[in-house]
Amino acid sequence: MSNKAETESSVLPTHEYDSDSDSDFSLDSDSDDASYERFNGRTPHHRGTKNSGDRLMHCHCFMAVSFAALLLLGLFWIFTLFKPDRPYNRMLTTLPLPLFAAFLSNPVACLSSSWPLPELTSKTRWESPQGNYKGWAPGTANDITQGYRERVPEWLPSELPNGFTRWGRDAKSDDDALLENTTDSHDHGCRNLLVLDSYYNPANDPLKITNLGNPFLAPLQQVLEEPSVKIRHIVLVLMESMREEVFPLQQGSFFHDLMMKSHDELDHDDINELLSYLSPNAERITGLKGNWTRQNGTSFGSRYSEWDDKTREGFGGININGAITTSSVSTKSLATVHCGTWPLPVDMFEESETESYQPCLPQILELFNRLKENTSSDDSDDSDDFHEQQWYPAFFQAVTDGFDRQDKFDEKIGFKYIVNKKRIKEDALDDPNLEEINYFGFPETALKSYMTDYVTTAKENNQRMFMSHFTSTTHHPWTIPKWFDSSEYMGTADGMMQKHHDLNSYLNTVRFTDAWIGQIMQILDDQGVSNETLVVFVGDHGQAFKEDFSKTGTYENPHISNYRVPITFRHPLLPRVQHRVDTTSLSILPTILDLLVSTDSLNSRDAAAAADIVQDYEGQSLIRLYKPTHKGRRAWNFSLVNPGGRVLVITSSDTQWRLVLPLNNKSEYFFSDLGSDPMESERIEAWSMRSLVSKVRKKHGEEAVVWLREAEKVGLWWAAERKRLWNYNPS
Numbered sequence: 001m002s003n004k005a006e007t008e009s010s011v012l013p014t015h016e017y018d019s020d021s022d023s024d025f026s027l028d029s030d031s032d033d034a035s036y037e038r039f040n041g042r043t044p045h046h047r048g049t050k051n052s053g054d055r056l057m058h059c060h061c062f063m064a065v066s067f068a069a070l071l072l073l074g075l076f077w078i079f080t081l082f083k084p085d086r087p088y089n090r091m092l093t094t095l096p097l098p099l100f101a102a103f104l105s106n107p108v109a110c111l112s113s114s115w116p117l118p119e120l121t122s123k124t125r126w127e128s129p130q131g132n133y134k135g136w137a138p139g140t141a142n143d144i145t146q147g148y149r150e151r152v153p154e155w156l157p158s159e160l161p162n163g164f165t166r167w168g169r170d171a172k173s174d175d176d177a178l179l180e181n182t183t184d185s186h187d188h189g190c191r192n193l194l195v196l197d198s199y200y201n202p203a204n205d206p207l208k209i210t211n212l213g214n215p216f217l218a219p220l221q222q223v224l225e226e227p228s229v230k231i232r233h234i235v236l237v238l239m240e241s242m243r244e245e246v247f248p249l250q251q252g253s254f255f256h257d258l259m260m261k262s263h264d265e266l267d268h269d270d271i272n273e274l275l276s277y278l279s280p281n282a283e284r285i286t287g288l289k290g291n292w293t294r295q296n297g298t299s300f301g302s303r304y305s306e307w308d309d310k311t312r313e314g315f316g317g318i319n320i321n322g323a324i325t326t327s328s329v330s331t332k333s334l335a336t337v338h339c340g341t342w343p344l345p346v347d348m349f350e351e352s353e354t355e356s357y358q359p360c361l362p363q364i365l366e367l368f369n370r371l372k373e374n375t376s377s378d379d380s381d382d383s384d385d386f387h388e389q390q391w392y393p394a395f396f397q398a399v400t401d402g403f404d405r406q407d408k409f410d411e412k413i414g415f416k417y418i419v420n421k422k423r424i425k426e427d428a429l430d431d432p433n434l435e436e437i438n439y440f441g442f443p444e445t446a447l448k449s450y451m452t453d454y455v456t457t458a459k460e461n462n463q464r465m466f467m468s469h470f471t472s473t474t475h476h477p478w479t480i481p482k483w484f485d486s487s488e489y490m491g492t493a494d495g496m497m498q499k500h501h502d503l504n505s506y507l508n509t510v511r512f513t514d515a516w517i518g519q520i521m522q523i524l525d526d527q528g529v530s531n532e533t534l535v536v537f538v539g540d541h542g543q544a545f546k547e548d549f550s551k552t553g554t555y556e557n558p559h560i561s562n563y564r565v566p567i568t569f570r571h572p573l574l575p576r577v578q579h580r581v582d583t584t585s586l587s588i589l590p591t592i593l594d595l596l597v598s599t600d601s602l603n604s605r606d607a608a609a610a611a612d613i614v615q616d617y618e619g620q621s622l623i624r625l626y627k628p629t630h631k632g633r634r635a636w637n638f639s640l641v642n643p644g645g646r647v648l649v650i651t652s653s654d655t656q657w658r659l660v661l662p663l664n665n666k667s668e669y670f671f672s673d674l675g676s677d678p679m680e681s682e683r684i685e686a687w688s689m690r691s692l693v694s695k696v697r698k699k700h701g702e703e704a705v706v707w708l709r710e711a712e713k714v715g716l717w718w719a720a721e722r723k724r725l726w727n728y729n730p731s
Helices: 004-008 030-038 050-056 059-082 087-093 097-101 141-151 175-181 217-227 254-258 265-275 280-286 330-339 361-371 401-412 421-427 444-460 498-526 586-600 602-617 690-701 701-724
Strands: 234-238 315-321 389-398 416-421 463-471 533-539 566-573 578-580 636-638 647-652 656-664 669-673 684-686
Touching: 004 401, 050 280, 217 566, 234 330, 234 498, 280 315, 280 566, 330 361, 330 401, 330 586, 330 656, 361 389, 361 586, 389 444, 401 416, 416 421, 416 444, 444 463, 444 498, 498 533, 533 586, 533 701, 566 586, 578 586, 586 602, 636 701, 647 701, 656 701, 669 690, 669 701, 684 690, 690 701
Parallel strands: 234 463, 234 533, 315 578, 389 416, 389 463
Antiparallel strands: 315 566, 533 566, 636 647, 647 656, 656 669, 669 684
């Protein structure tokens, strides 16, 4: 390594940001352009000033306005001084006072590196590359990070598919030139420490923790080491607004108790019998029993289901307990699940306007297609040799995919066959039985014939399926088809039946969705592909109701009920595992790749590529022992609050603490301990980090304060780093 590289102070992703008294970072959504320019070392442009004659003419007027502004500013600071923990300090972003601030200089805090915990990335903690593992040495120019930049994988095809530009020659830059650029300065005297990586470099990621070297979960070890399980096809079901508590609903759970409070005790047996029909298919998929019994202890027995499940007892796959979504915005959650990326912390689905910083699953499957010779039904003599068959990704959604550019994103990441509301409507002009149930489309049952045809065609053409499906009926306004009977799950014992209207409607859509996914599973059984199909179920986000919290819905609502989601990896030949881990949907894609490799479900070249690529993802594999910490570093989890760029939720896998962190300087801070307060009924609120720290120290002690300060610093660095990785440029 050159002396120049050795003396370079830092090449971690670096940003400059405005300081305030409470936080290392602030981003006002009303001034995104100016903030972005400051991050990139440019002074925001301002309008030109008038000539001196004009200024003299308006001198007296300007003095009067200045005096009034100073008076208002003085009163503001007086109130803030005596009432510091109030939203006064946020008023600067909404009152005319920012106009006065335009005449003042804008101090900028300059840091040698924006990564806030340099002691965790010291050289003594570095890890050397080993096998497919790229090593880990963030913070300074070194051979490990440079090795990742210069490597050219052996599996790389001559023509790169979309999503793999960082492996191409055009992504390689001259190291010396980049290092020279890091010494430039701006007019305001701050160093412009450019990053050597214009893309994601796992060896240079201070948050990266991998568990791919860990053993498989104990119940899986035998079947994966033999291996006796094959995965020819993949089905991914992303379930709209599906809370973990109802997938399945279980008697005696907190959510069940909440429902029973609305009923007289004499009616409990009748209501529990009704509720036992709510989610029988989810019980079969997850392996979690509903435990439905009468008050005398006798069971209601097994329930009728649309799915005649033949899975052996003790088998069915891995169910995750403790997962949260990465965003309460559906489209951002969709991107995480399909691409293994953290979401972009800006309002709306701006991810559709740029390129994913990780290859998405359809793009990886296209890579596999290019790595093998074209195989069709005409030149494939052995239909059982599925390793050499081509993948055919398809996406199914019964409602519109035009909201906030989802359609653009779906096509961009590589779905070749898409069925949506438009397609259904065009094909069903003469079908009087097909009804639109809400303002955005049809019930999922309108997709049944399309899905059946897709499976049949894939079998006939000797293709491998990747069928992705986004459900929708559990979305507001929670309407079910007229032919589907509704039930009254909520009672009037508390005198508030009207209050329970929305929750009751939601529960009816949950029952409808459960019946629908039973039909999907039956299609796979009827087509004879179940035993070689991995089916992944995941909620895009939860849904808060009045029964949970005073504020309903997901918009600017960080309550925990909007974030707990189910995640299940269903395969009838995998042993049943209940895996308790605090993780996110970020881990779904790397887990799928790990399963494909570990079950010998890819040919040798595809497997080599997959085993290499999976090491680059930030999520850990959920079929192995999870690492909540590693060498003093925590496995951090991040979740965006709808609409995406204003509030960030931070947790870590080693604790039950939860921080709600405003990114726009207009919202409150919240802290909760989900271990002792799972529904956040006693969460701590404050209008500044300083005040929040004081309150947390009194109630939870110094250890919680240490975590809180660390979470804030890491979260703010994470938010800025996502914008760099997504190549987000609002201008």
